[in-house]
Amino acid sequence: MICREKHYFCKDKLPENPMLSKKTRYAMLALSVLAAEYGREPVQIGRIAEKEKIPQRFLEGILLSLKNIGMLNSTRGKSGGYYLLKDPREVTLLDVVICFEGSVSMLACVCEDQYMPCEFCKDEDNCPIRKPFSEIYRHIIDVLRRTTLADLVKEQHVNNDKSKSCMLSE
Numbered sequence: 001m002i003c004r005e006k007h008y009f010c011k012d013k014l015p016e017n018p019m020l021s022k023k024t025r026y027a028m029l030a031l032s033v034l035a036a037e038y039g040r041e042p043v044q045i046g047r048i049a050e051k052e053k054i055p056q057r058f059l060e061g062i063l064l065s066l067k068n069i070g071m072l073n074s075t076r077g078k079s080g081g082y083y084l085l086k087d088p089r090e091v092t093l094l095d096v097v098i099c100f101e102g103s104v105s106m107l108a109c110v111c112e113d114q115y116m117p118c119e120f121c122k123d124e125d126n127c128p129i130r131k132p133f134s135e136i137y138r139h140i141i142d143v144l145r146r147t148t149l150a151d152l153v154k155e156q157h158v159n160n161d162k163s164k165s166c167m168l169s170e
Helices: 022-036 045-052 056-068 093-101 130-146 149-169
Strands: 002-004 007-009 072-075 081-084
Touching: 022 045, 022 056, 022 081, 022 093, 022 149, 045 056, 045 081, 056 072, 056 093, 093 130
Parallel strands: none
Antiparallel strands: 002 007, 072 081
């Protein structure tokens, strides 16, 4: 075990299933590009793929899923592309995660929308594992619910400004 900022990780074992799929992470990256261009011309899929280093064929499926749930739309033709249907301040990361992951719960017995009884507990109300994971679930939901695509764009601008100032000082 190694200690990194008071968190312990097993250096020989990386998670087999990351908490968020690659599809969800790519969706967030693509949506942040569309959020930055909100109110302007549609963004071509090739531009999103190139900017965020997302395989274009994979991105097509992601954008189609987002279109199917009414988060974005597209136009055809030479100047066609994708665009957000809602203001980036109204689209939360929870919306995106639920679209691709279905839930953010680590245990089905704490998930509000996809609850399943725990197969290991004799008494869920007194389960020592359920309480902390229920609290983790509530915190994750809270952060994802209050973080919007506009926040991602704002964070990206802050990070770009920091890297520019670092390059200027060198």
